[in-house]
Amino acid sequence: MFTAFYAGMRQLDTLVVESLPELGGQVATLYPEKIIRDVAGFAGIKGGQLVTALHKQMAAFPDFAPTVATNEEVTAIEQTDSYFTLTTSQGTRRTRNVVVAIGGGAFAPRKLAIDYDPKLEGKRIFYFVKNTANFKDKTVAIAGGGDSAIDWALTLEQIAKKVYLIHRRQQFRGLESSVARLEQSQVQLVTPYLIDQVSVDPTFKLGLKQVRGDHHIDLAVDALLVNYGFTADSRVLRKWHLPLEHRALKVDQNMETGVAGIYGIGDCVTYPGKVKLIAAGFGEAPTAINHIALKLYPERRQSLHSTQLER
Ligand SMILES: Cc1cc2nc3c(=O)[nH]c(=O)nc-3n(C[C@H](O)[C@H](O)[C@H](O)COP(=O)(O)OP(=O)(O)OC[C@H]3O[C@@H](n4cnc5c(N)ncnc54)[C@H](O)[C@@H]3O)c2cc1C
Incomplete structure (x- = not known):
């Protein structure tokens, strides 16, 4: 520049x-x-x-x-x-x-390590946020545990209907002040879970697997924002x-x-x-x-x- x-x-x-x-x-x-x-x-x-x-x-x-x-x-x-x-x-x-x-x-961007239809990118699965308005009043899942994931969770919480933050560990690796804000926010933390499936039939849905456990969750969302780094x-x-x-x-x-x-x-x-x-x-x-x-x-x-x- x-x-x-x-x-x-x-x-x-x-x-x-x-x-x-x-x-x-x-x-x-x-x-x-x-x-x-x-x-x-x-x-x-x-x-x-x-x-x-x-x-x-x-x-x-x-x-x-x-x-x-x-x-x-x-x-x-x-x-x-x-x-x-x-x-x-x-x-x-x-x-x-x-x-x-x-x-x-x-x-x-480091992508989801599971098979999914690439046509979902930009429609349901996002690696970048180009326009926050696309998430207005939507149910959004964010995947990741670093500063970027936390920042987006806190930002989208202001405009989305509901924000889930999915991370494979219990602890987040972000700035202490951001983690403290996250804990006080309405963002629903889903830890320790990994996304192991994405399905679209009949609606967009994430399959989540508990890390070191057998529990499975299905999460119906409008969009998934992946923040796994670069x-x-x-x-x-x-x-x-x-x-x-x-x-x-x-x-x-x-x-x-x-x-x-x-x-x-x-x-x-x-x-x-x-x-x-x-x-x-x-x-x-x-x-x-x-x-x-x-x-x-x-x-x-x-x-x-x-x-x-x-x-
Ligand atoms: C965590 C971290 C902290 C740091 N802290 C400091 C600090 O405190 N002070 C300091 O001085 N330095 C720091 N650095 C180092 C500093 O960031 C780098 O020295 C600096 O960014 C180098 O700038 P650059 O323009 O050479 O390359 P980059 O910043 O890497 O930019 C290169 C750009 O080129 C693009 N690009 C690459 N290949 C292509 C291609 N084929 N076609 C089109 N575009 C392409 C990339 O997407 C990227 O945007 C830090 C680095 C890290 C990782």
Whole structure:
């Protein structure tokens, strides 16, 4: 997000391609509630607030605000004439330069480990909440025991008719304050149970099996929201035929890989002294973008300092 902002500030047309429905990488997906203490300028900022601030920053130069394509995974990068063609889950994209910032790889939600009709996804079974209004006045089961499951249970409790929270353990692994709120809420806890069946005939129903016990429950609900965390697939890097070291992209002092025009920043790269921190990624972004800008527009000899914005 910071790279895209920076590219916009250098008046480059920029497209961000993200495999998840939302931008923000590990910060947004894995720890939006954690207070981050090692980002310059903030004594402490919640992950979610940092991502909100990055969204605002990306929009700072409206004429060069990046185009954002979410739910789109890049699967291949090929050089065609002076352009690169990215093959994605949605089609192809052409670009003069690529900045690879894929962290540990494309995130995907950890899915229910039982057979079910995939057509139920987005209708009855959800891995993301795109619009809370879809759950208004519905009976909703949420599966999971971490912060995300608890947060959604507490959020949906406000608008749903009834919320069940199904977890395989008695204890929840969330922030103490969230767990305390959960215990005082109207959310009905179903523990220690696992979902072992999903059926639709005649109505949508979950079969729940007691963990270390023989008890079974059938739970009729309108929707199931699964919050089992995320997996990251780093194997994609190996298919892109770029120089790797220790499974990370090897980059030079300009953050350029062995292929001219393909750059790498953030957790997916390596160079002597690399640290996998947000602050390091923030620093690597201007290095890559300024190098790209200089190559594309050698005549644009402008100051590297940020431009004064009109109020
Ligand atoms: C629990 C936890 C706590 C942390 N706490 C801190 C902290 O306090 N301070 C700190 O500095 N760092 C912390 N980190 C590390 C920090 O989150 C990472 O260094 C940082 O997120 C790396 O950013 P990135 O942009 O390189 O990659 P990521 O944040 O991993 O973002 C990569 C993005 O690329 C997307 N993507 C991947 N592959 C593809 C593809 N093929 N096509 C399209 N999109 C793709 C992913 O979905 C993801 O959104 C923490 C990490 C964890 C897990």
